[in-house]
Amino acid sequence: MGHERATKGRLTRLAGVVAMVAALAACDEGAGGAQAAATPGAPPPPAVTVQQVTLTDVPLTREYAGRTQGAREVQVRARVAGILLERTYVEGQAVAQGDLLFRIDPQPFQVRLNAAEAGLQQSRAGLRQAERNWARVAELWQSRTISARTRDDAQAELDLARAAVAAAEAEVASARIDLGYTTVEAPISGVTSLEDLPEGSLVGTGADNGLLTTITQLDPLHVVFAMPEAERMRERGLLESGRASREGEDGRVAVEIVLGDGSVHPQEGWVDFTASGVDPNTGTIRARAIVPNPDHRLLPGQFVRVRAKGLVQNGVALIPDKALMQGPQGPFVYVVDGEDKAQPRPVTAGALVDGARVIEAGLATGDRVITGGVIKVRPGAPVQAVSATAAAPDGGTGTGTGEQQQEARR
Structure with missing residues (x-):
């Protein structure tokens, strides 16, 4: 009996070992299958x-570096010599065309005008005397009571009197013009600069003593810029081939002005001038745009960006x-x-x-x-x-x- 129980115990333990081995084999097979299942195939398309x-x-836009300048800048100079009596404007103020700017002492020129008018009266009196003399000589010449020389002398006296009147009239006109030059008016509308000569100065008509002020027209303003030659030729080729067109009926190139802070000037301008040649030093073509500037936001000398518009590529x-x-x-x-x-x-x-x-x-x-x-x-x-x-x-x-x-x- 004891021997049979020992034998059954050994068989039981052997069965347990076999079961354990079978379980371990099953686990290994399962792990291998899982590993095989985890192996990826071909990656999916990206x-x-x-x-x-x-x-x-x-629509295409091109940008170029540009610089503003006054549409017109006029030097206001004295046209007669004299003492500068008065300046009637505030320096840096905007003035309109025809506004009075300066007064030069008019008295010497008024005296000259009075003398010229007196000389004219004298010349006219001489002409009337010559005309009366000629009338008498003409009657006597008809009756053949005077010589031809006497008649010729009377004719010459009349001609000289007429010439003297013409010269006196010219002298009066010249004196009147000089008197008018004693009031200096603004030739254009714009902004004035600092005056070059203070009141009380002796002004003249020379280069060193005749400049009174400078007026710069700010509305409209000019913006000058340069475009590369290659870009200009390419643009022309696109237009000529029909691959591009211009917006608008007038064909003008519209521009926007971009300021240094990135803001855009409210008013659009347009290109009014393009040079017919290429600058050999830079290989660029010079151009100019006119830009309305009613609020004087743009000032001469500013560096800006010119954004050209109106070209449409088809x-x-x-x-x-x-x-x-x-x-x-x-x-x-x-x-x-x-x-x-x-x-x-x-x-x-x-x-x-x-x-x-x-x-x-x-x-x-x-x-x-x-x-x-x-x-x-x-x-x-x-x-x-x-x-x-x-x-x-x-x-x-x-x-x-x-x-x-x-x-x-x-």
Whole structure:
């Protein structure tokens, strides 16, 4: 009996060991199966954001560095010599054309005018005497009672008297003009500078003592700038080929003036002059714009940015600038073909408009350009395309893992 119980105990322990081994084997098999199940297959196509191309007409703007200057700047000078008696304006004040600015002592010129008028009266009296004398001589000549020499002398006396009257009249006119020059008026409307000669000074008509003040016209104002020759030629080529057009019926180039703080001048101007030649030193073409300036916000000598408008490029595509790539053969973009594969497409890039790049050639309506997740794209590789309109508000693709969305945002 004891031997049978020992045998049963050994069998029981052996069965337990077998069961344990079987359990361990089952565990190893399960772990191997789980490991095999965790091994990934081929990675999924990368998620990218695409934008469908639509050809449209795009207004173009070009910016140039410019400098303001007065439309007209006139030096006000004395035209007669004398003592400066009075200045009638406040320095730096805006004056209108015809306003009185200075008074020069008029008394010497009034005396000269009086003397000239007296000389004129004397000449006219001499003319009347010569006319009466000629009338008597003419009657005597008809009766042949005087000689031809006497008649000729009377005729010469009459002619001299007439000439003396003409000279006296000219002298009176000259004296009257000089008297008028003793009041100096503003030749144009504008803003006055500091006076160069104070009241009580002896002014003259020379270069060193004749300048009284300077008037600068501020409304309108001129802005001078220069455009690169290549850009000007390219613009002309676009217009002549019909790939671009001008806005407006008059064909004028409208401009906006951007100040140093980034603000835009309220009034638009227009280009009124473009040089017919190229500056050989800079390779640029000089141009000028007229800008209304009723509130005198712009002042001469300011450095500004001139933003030329009115040029419309026809039938082009607009894509985000980040979608444009550079390769050994030039600029290109990735487009998604009908098999959802990314294919490089060479393009002709144009101007940058509000952060978007103009594509002049290489794209057609309906093409899907990759604009997000380009860094993960390989030529000819499949992609998971998501329209830009369906992308997440934060810039992701709206689908896929968080890592994919982060990459799309980049």
